[in-house]
Amino acid sequence: MTDDDATLPDRTLPPAPGDDSLWVALRRLTAARIGLQRTGASLSTGPLLDFQLAHARARDAVHEPLDEARLIADLTGLGCPVLAIASAAESRQSYLMRPDLGRRLGPNAEATLRPHAADHDVVFVVTGGLSARAVQTHAAPVLAAALPVLRAGRWRVAPVVVVRQGRVAIGDAIADALRADCVVVLLGERPGLSAPDSMGAYLTWQPGADTTDADRNCISNIRPEGIVTADAAFKITHLLRGMRTRRLSGVRLKDDSDPLLLDGGETPGRS
Numbered sequence: 658m659t660d661d662d663a664t665l666p667d668r669t670l671p672p673a674p675g676d677d678s679l680w681v682a683l684r685r686l687t688a689a690r691i692g693l694q695r696t697g698a699s700l701s702t703g704p705l706l707d708f709q710l711a712h713a714r715a716r717d718a719v720h721e722p723l724d725e726a727r728l729i730a731d732l733t734g735l736g737c738p739v740l741a742i743a744s745a746a747e748s749r750q751s752y753l754m755r756p757d758l759g760r761r762l763g764p765n766a767e768a769t770l771r772p773h774a775a776d777h778d779v780v781f782v783v784t785g786g787l788s789a790r791a792v793q794t795h796a797a798p799v800l801a802a803a804l805p806v807l808r809a810g811r812w813r814v815a816p817v818v819v820v821r822q823g824r825v826a827i828g829d830a831i832a833d834a835l836r837a838d839c840v841v842v843l844l845g846e847r848p849g850l851s852a853p854d855s856m857g858a859y860l861t862w863q864p865g866a867d868t869t870d871a872d873r874n875c876i877s878n879i880r881p882e883g884i885v886t887a888d889a890a891f892k893i894t895h896l897l898r899g900m901r902t903r904r905l906s907g908v909r910l911k912d913d914s915d916p917l918l919l920d921g922g923e924t925p926g927r928s
Contacts, residue, residue: 688851688882708850715848720749723789729819731797732783735804738816740773742766742831744784746822759824762831770834773816777837779807779897780815784823788845791856795879795886796843799858802890807897825873829864838863839900841893846877855880858889860896862906872907874900888918 680692690708694701700708725741732739743763746752752759783796800817807814815835820827825842832840842859849855858876861868874896879889895914900906 690850711850711853714853715850718788718790718845718848718853719753721789722749723785723821724793725819725821728783728793728796732800732817732819735797735801737800737804737814738773739819740769740816741819741821742769743821744823744827749822752822756824759822760826762827762834763821767834770818770831774834774836775815776813777815777835778812778901779839779841780818780828780832780835780837782818782820782823782828782831782840782842784820784827784842784844786824786844786857787847788854788856791845791854791880792843794854795856795889798886799843799856799879799889799893802887803893806890806894810898812897825859825870826868828859828861829866829868832861832864839897839906840864841897852878852880852882855883858893860893860900860906862900862904862910870907874906874910874912876912891918 677692677694683691690704693704696702699705729739729741743766744752744759745761745763746755746758781800783792785792804814815837818831818835820831823842823844825844828840828842832838840861842861844857844859846852846855846857855877856879858879860874860876861872864872876884876889876892876896878884879886884892892912892914895917896906896910896912899910903910
C-alpha cells in the first residue's frame, strides 16, 4: 500500500450516517432520483421540493397549448407545404377524457386533405399529444434532418400535416386520405418526472382500419438527454427504407440502426 492509497476512503465499509459523497457521484450519471436524503421516515425538504416541482412541470406540459402558428411557420421554413386540421376532440378536456376522439378526423379535415391526395411514399403528421412543448421544440429539427435524406432518395413526400388534439392513430386516416404508403406521426409523449419534453415518432406501413399498435415502430425519448435530433432522423429514415423494401412494419421489422450509429454511419445532421 502506498501513502496515496492510505488517503482514499474505504469503500468496503458502509458510508457513515449523513455521508452523501457516494450518492453525489452516482447522481451525476442519471436523472433518476436515487439516494434521496431523508429526515426520519420522510424525505428531506430539498428532495421533496424538487419532486413537487418536477410533478408540476409534468402536469403543466400536459395542459400547455400547442402554438400552432409558430409550429406551422417553423415547418414551412423547411420548404414543404403544411396542412392544418383538427381531430374530433373539440377541447383539451375532451381530448384527455376521450382518447377515441383524438384518433378520428374532425368534420372539415377530409375536405382539407382530399385535394392533396396523390401517390405519396410518406406523410409526416405532427401533433402535440401529451406534451406540446416536446413537439414545439423537436419536430422541426428532426424533419429538417430527415426530409433532405428522403428527397435525395427520390421519396414522394406528402405535405406535412399539423393536427390539433391528435393521437397516434389519427395518422392512419390521414395516410389513407392522402394515399401515402407510410405515415410518421411525431407527437409529445406522456411527461415523466424527469422528462416533460420527450417526443415520440410512430411509423406505420400502409395503415388502415384494422391497424394495431403491433403494426407500428416507435422511436421514443427524442430529446437532448435521450435520442438526439440527428440520431432520431437517422432512425426514422432507416426504418422507412426498411418498410418500403420489406413492405411491412411493427413487430416484424426490427430497428437495427443502433450498430450503424455506433459505427459512425451517415447520420443526417452530423459532420
